[in-house]
Amino acid sequence: MAKLLLLPALTVLMMFSAVTHGESYLSRAEVDAYIEELIQQHDFSRPELEEVLAAAERRQDIIDLMRRPAERRLNWHEYRKIFLDEQRIAGGVEFWQQNQATLERAEKEYGVAPEVIVAIIGVETRYGRVTGRHRVVDALMTLAFDYPPRASFFRKELTQFLLLAREEGKNPTSLTGSYAGAMGFGQFIPSSYRNYAVDFDRDGVRDIWQNRTDAIGSVANYFSRHGWRGAAQVTLPVQLKAETEQLLDIANQSLKPTHSVAEMAEMGVIVDGLDPEARVLLLRLLGGDKPEYWLGFDDFYVITRYNHSRLYAMAVYQLGQEILKRRKQSIG
DSSP, X not given: OOOOOOOOHHHHHHHHHHHTTSOOGGGSHHHHHHHHHHHHHHOOOHHHHHHHHHTOOOOHHHHHHHHSOHHHHOOHHHHHHHHSSHHHHHHHHHHHHHTHHXXXXXXXXXXXXXXXXXXXXXXXXXXXXXXXXXXXXXXHHHHHHHOGGGHHHHHHHHHHHHHHHHHHTOOTTTOEEOTTSOBTTTTBXXXXXXXXXXXXXXXXXXXXXXXXXXXXXXXXXXXXXXXXOOOSOSEEEEOBSSOOHHHHHHTTSOSSXXXXXXXXXXXXXXXXXXXXXXXXXXXXXXXXXXXXXXXXXXXXXXXXXXXXXXXXXXXXXXXXXHHHXXXXXXXX
């Protein structure tokens, strides 16, 4: 039976004492029940789990960050400025140039355009420069047992993380990532790693932390597995004949395309030249002199499977387009 990589005893004692100036997670009944569940369902041993979970530290800063994500605090124009800056556009062109062959192979195998993959990695980690400073075990334990709104979700991710560490031979107390436990170039949460990470350079290891080739392939695989079509239209700015109550009711109603282009036209969206049968959603983005209206197509919805936010999806799309435009200019 494979086992978790464990810490030296002295290190564990030091980390345990850092936690226990307050309350150790191991003293809590729900954590003990969780450990027993892992033993029964996944064949862990109690000593290895207790050693890892004793090292976990409750992080109030992580809870605070979860309560105020940028997608909820900022309007579109504020959010856009974070991701569509000169450094990120130029960095995307450079990342594309450095990884051109890998990106072309990913497009050939998975059907996902380079600008989409590059934009995801750019938005998530500035092309691997900022991958997160939080220990993943701290983030997931804190959110699994001290953040009730999403405790069930993060408890499942904690399980996925422990399984990942065992399967990949990783020390679960050494891996770092975002405040939500996302890791590597593309910020995969543990379940995404186990389901979608690929060994794209075929060296026997799925390394999304240091290996750009695996990271690129993994992002492309994620999009492919979520239904990426590579269609000509991802999203498109539109005008309204009038800002009616009916259109305001359906704008931002869903992340999934639920209306046909023909239905949008009947409600007053100007849709000249579009396939009347295509399924779309209506986006209303705020922050400028007046609201912006956009239609989102199937591939826009796929971007929201990476992060369930229309602002995020729009930032990825627009960054990708700016990188593509700049790259074309640079190569003549």
